[in-house]
Amino acid sequence: MNQEEKKVKLAVNSGISFGAKLNAKQLTVIAEYMNDSDELELTTFQQLYIDVLESNMEKVEEKFKEVGLLCYPVGNLVKSLRTCNFCKGEKEEGMPVAIELNKRIAGKSVPFTLRPAYTGCPIGCGEPLVNDIGVMKVRDGYDLYIGGKAKGKDAKLGTLLLEQLTPEQLYEVVEKIINIYTDQGKKKETFFKFINRYGLENLKNQLPITL
Known part of the structure; x- marks a missing residue:
């Protein structure tokens, strides 16, 4: 009897653009x-x-890449960046920054699935305040929130960690x-629980001193 060939799960999307579209x-x-x-x-x-x-x-990954699809592994990894629709435009809402941030962090191995999110203005369509790591573009800078939790009785908004970062500061932090x-x-250990155990100040003290 032939043994059935193993299948693996692959995460796919069209990258960061004007809305989640295929x-x-x-x-x-x-x-x-x-x-x-x-x-x-x-x-x-x-x-x-x-x-x-x-x-x-x-x-499969090569064929998907040819038509502009991005592929990510599935598991305890940093998810691809959830974003808003960039309704006010690519440059005004910082789409290049979102693309670069996603490139740097998506797919990294972590203790438990980590969900980052980005939004190009304070309306917050990308829901950065209820995800593990959230970025909100405000005027010409980027505000960074951490520790948000969308589900459960202990659901809470993320804490504003740093304000008005430059793109390079944002990537580094x-x-x-x-x-x-x-x-x-x-x-x-979820990121939400890690932040509660490790402490915001302890974390902040270890961030780049150039900020």
Whole structure:
């Protein structure tokens, strides 16, 4: 009897642009790697989960890349950046900054799934205040929130950690926070619980002194 080939889950989206959208060509390519009975799972983090043959993974990722789809592993990793629709424009709301931040952090291994979010103005459509790490563009700077929690009886808004960061300061600080969480967090400890245990001031004291 032939052993059924192992399938692995792959997270897919179209990257950071004006809203979470897929075009017809992207949908067609995704469908090529699905059977009639297969289903796509749409997550709350603007990703699609698709099961692909493990032996076919590299080929699938290459085909997806050709049509502008980004692929991410699934597990205890930093999720791709959840964003707003950039309704006021690419430059005004800082889309290049969101793209660069996503490139630097998405897919990094962490003690438990970490959800970052970005919004280009104080309206907050990207919901940065209820995610683990949230970035809000305010005027010409970037405000950084951490420790938000959207679900449960202990749901809470994130705490404003730093204000009016430059893009380079933002990248440096967020990467440092994630590194601290990776090094000091316990296995399967959520970021929300880690912040409560580790302490905001303790965390802040370890951030780059150039700020």
